[in-house]
Amino acid sequence: MFPQSLNPVQQVDFAFYIIFGFSIVVLICITACMVWFAWRYHHTRHPKPADFDGNITAEVLWTVIPTIIVMGMFYYGWQGFKALRSVPANALEVKVTARMWSWAFEYPNGKRSNILYVPVNQAVRLNMTSADVLHSFYVPAFRIKMDTVPGMETYAWFKAERKGEYDILCAEYCGLKHANMLSTVAVLPEKDFENWLTRQSNSGGAAKAQALMETHGCTSCHSLDGSEGLGPTLKNIYGKSRKVILPDGTLKEVVVDEPYLRRALFEPNSEVVQGHDPIMPSYTDTMSKDEVDSVVNWMMNGNQTPVEEGRRLVQEEGCISCHSTDGSEIVGPSLKNLYGSERVILKDGVEKKQIADEAYLRESIVDPLTLLTKGYDPIMPPYELEESRMTALIEYMKSLSDKSAPAPENKEQ
Structure with a gap:
């Protein structure tokens, strides 16, 4: 019992x-x-x-x-x-997203986890939905069993009065790996929970810097993948030449070095990049010195996302439920040596050969059915990921491939 x-x-x-x-x-x-x-x-x-x-x-x-x-x-x-x-008014709200075949938990401060961490003796409200098909969130220890429905939000709540770990299962048959859709409720002492909730990821400075940029709204205007937004892209920005407009209207060419990056954060409208509007706010009173150092160091060092962050995301998003990392076949193709390989895909019902480069990986994550690999069922759901998380996943997949092989251009035959 x-x-x-x-x-x-x-x-x-x-x-x-x-x-x-x-x-x-x-x-x-x-x-x-x-x-x-x-x-x-x-x-x-x-x-x-x-x-x-x-x-x-x-x-x-x-x-x-x-x-x-x-x-x-x-x-x-x-x-x-x-x-x-009947949910208590002071309940901690956690967003629960179900997808084939994993659970993702998001907290009010934006922190995400594939394990449901909760404090002891505090009510927790679970706002649940599904990204693909019908699932059922089932925690036998707490007598919770609630369907998660695509396009609809359901909820349940509980309050744990003793610390420990309790199983999470899916109680609605949802596909081939339904039995592997498992997770855990980890009930922690209140202080330990607060430390976990506020602790930055230990996967490296890049992950911390990207989290800071998302928190402070930088990525709302500046992309990380090279595409243009309201502001210049931050991808490989360090060392480039930029034409900027000074307050007196003078056009000047500058090199993006460390002093320039710091000025751009503290006095953004003193050197406005040509072609962009002077709408960026100053972060003088918003970001601490440590936060500024973290962001500047990230932009100076090639915008590299640590492999460890991507590895964590592959587990968190449930990718390894269908894709192995050791070359073995599960439900979908293995991620080992996927990057740079030649794939036979079905596009509009026609077989085509395509190189699995970065663009291919991105499209396969965002809209997997458009680049369906021959021999596999069309069961992978689309993923809507923030740019930093998408970059981390792709960098991890690149790390699983032979680095001696040149990254080929995306082409179809």
Whole structure:
């Protein structure tokens, strides 16, 4: 039996015990009546059948008693249902996204995890949805079982009163790897949870810098992949020559070095890149010195995303449920030596050969059915990822391929 650590859990269990108890009593009564009737009205005692005209008392009893039993079971079942749907006002809200075949949990500060970390003795509200098909979020220890529906938000809540780890499963058949759609509820002491929630990823400075740029809104205007936005792209920005317009209207050419990057953060409108509007705010009072150093160092060092960050994301987003990293086949192609390889794809029903370069990897993640590899089923859902996370995934996939092979141009034959 799972630990009964929650008030809603106790109410649900009590409703179950009431229903189970009624069922046992009814079973015993019916069995006893059958045995008694078989003995009392045996043909040796009653060789001639008797006529019964009706019995008002019996009719009242078999109408009233079942009604009382059913209403009693309904009442206690309703009490258990209300306990699960009445979320306390101070509950910690966590966004739960289900996809084939993994769970992703996102916290109010933007931190994401594939394990549900929660503090002990605090109510937690789970706002749930699905990115692809119908799933069912099931935590037996907390008596939670709620469907996650594409395009719809459902919810459930619980409050853990003891620390520990509890299984998360999918209770709705959702495809080939349904049985592997597993995770864990990790209940931590309040202080440990706060430390985890506020701790930066230990995967390296690049991950920290990208998280800072997302937090401070930099990536809303500046892309990380080379595409133009409201502001210049940050991809490989260091060392390039830029034409900037000074406050007096003078056009000047500058080289993007460390002083320039720091000026761009503290006095962005003193040197506006030609072709862009002077709309960037100053980060003098917004970013700390350590945060500025982290962002500047990231832009100076080739914008490299650590492989460790990509490896973590592959696990977090559930990619390894279908794609191995050692060359073995699961449901989809292995990620080992995928980058740079020649693929036979089905595009608009026609077989074509294409090199798996960076553009191919990006399109395969965003819209996987357009570049379906021959021999595999069209079951991969599309992923909408922030640019930094997309870059991390691609860099990790590149690291799994032979670095001695040149990265080929994207081409079709």
